[in-house]
Amino acid sequence: MRNIVVNGANGYVGSNFVQKLLKDGYSVVALVRANDKVSPKARMLQALQEKCEEEDVDTERLRVYEYSLLDENFGISEPLLKEIFRGEVDYFHFAASLKFDVRSREEIFGINLEGVRNSMDIFLDHASENSRFFFISTAYTCGITEDRFEEKFYENADISHFRNYYEQSKRFAENLVHEYMQEKNLKAHILRLSQVVGNNKTGVTKTDYGIFDFVKRVYNLAQRFPGKTIRIEVDPESNQNLISIDMVVDFLTKIIETEDVPDIINLVSKKPVENQKIIQSIDQLVPITILPRRKVDKQQMNSLEKVVAAGMSFTSSYIDTRIEFDTKKRDLIMNSYSNEVDEESVHSMIVYYLEHQLKDR
Numbered sequence: 001m002r003n004i005v006v007n008g009a010n011g012y013v014g015s016n017f018v019q020k021l022l023k024d025g026y027s028v029v030a031l032v033r034a035n036d037k038v039s040p041k042a043r044m045l046q047a048l049q050e051k052c053e054e055e056d057v058d059t060e061r062l063r064v065y066e067y068s069l070l071d072e073n074f075g076i077s078e079p080l081l082k083e084i085f086r087g088e089v090d091y092f093h094f095a096a097s098l099k100f101d102v103r104s105r106e107e108i109f110g111i112n113l114e115g116v117r118n119s120m121d122i123f124l125d126h127a128s129e130n131s132r133f134f135f136i137s138t139a140y141t142c143g144i145t146e147d148r149f150e151e152k153f154y155e156n157a158d159i160s161h162f163r164n165y166y167e168q169s170k171r172f173a174e175n176l177v178h179e180y181m182q183e184k185n186l187k188a189h190i191l192r193l194s195q196v197v198g199n200n201k202t203g204v205t206k207t208d209y210g211i212f213d214f215v216k217r218v219y220n221l222a223q224r225f226p227g228k229t230i231r232i233e234v235d236p237e238s239n240q241n242l243i244s245i246d247m248v249v250d251f252l253t254k255i256i257e258t259e260d261v262p263d264i265i266n267l268v269s270k271k272p273v274e275n276q277k278i279i280q281s282i283d284q285l286v287p288i289t290i291l292p293r294r295k296v297d298k299q300q301m302n303s304l305e306k307v308v309a310a311g312m313s314f315t316s317s318y319i320d321t322r323i324e325f326d327t328k329k330r331d332l333i334m335n336s337y338s339n340e341v342d343e344e345s346v347h348s349m350i351v352y353y354l355e356h357q358l359k360d361r
Contacts, residue, residue: 008095076218
């Protein structure tokens, strides 16, 4: 059984993946940043309790080490690095900046590009020949496109080809991984995730990104102005590519068990959910009426509509998407429609999020 090393292990996807690995009997090394208040081990254990569906997990086979993504050797001693990378290792690089604005460009590229470079250099210096490097990317490296986004490498492009600097930095990072594969014989694989949501089977949702950030803003507004009607600039017929956390961790576990993994996989949904279906669910659950419109004149917005629009600076970039993703390589690993997110499961996730993530605060 391979040893598994995960950096950025205390994030939403990372912590759920670590939990699944531990349940399946793997030995896991979690690399976690320290902060001023909580140790890396405490942060990891806290993530396993707060971001995962099952709060109790046997952590006997879990080792947690402090690391610094941009430091030489992650700031870890040479003997400890040798121990971390002992044997055949599958290394998962989750660490990323999720910022997107122009003011954070230097930070975004520092973490999402140079952090990946440093991670690969350390991996090449310390991992065995048969070890594998998995880079967790995003399906939205597709940028702004009307073409089918295939499971292949695309050239770097100007920021005008992307919705934000996060997408651009991830495209650059993918090509950096490709360069290392060609020039340094790095055994690497790129896994492009679309928008990760809650558990498709149970509805348990412990993330507040994407559609749930929008739900949170609408809910907070409805508590102050119940019964109001607001227009939002959303194409009701466009869709969101949502993939459940349970499908993601099952897929990642399957990857470990697979000997011949494709270079690039679009880990995306094959059944996107229309915006109007998501809005209908919110309308049923929150005392406010949302009217999706393809275009709303900002000069004619009322004060509440302006508040919502101002809070959608990131979300608004993805409200008119109808991206077609190639999934041929995805299907080689997991060819199943059985756990795809649909409008019913999205509704159950929003119910859980409202009842457990917002109303309990």
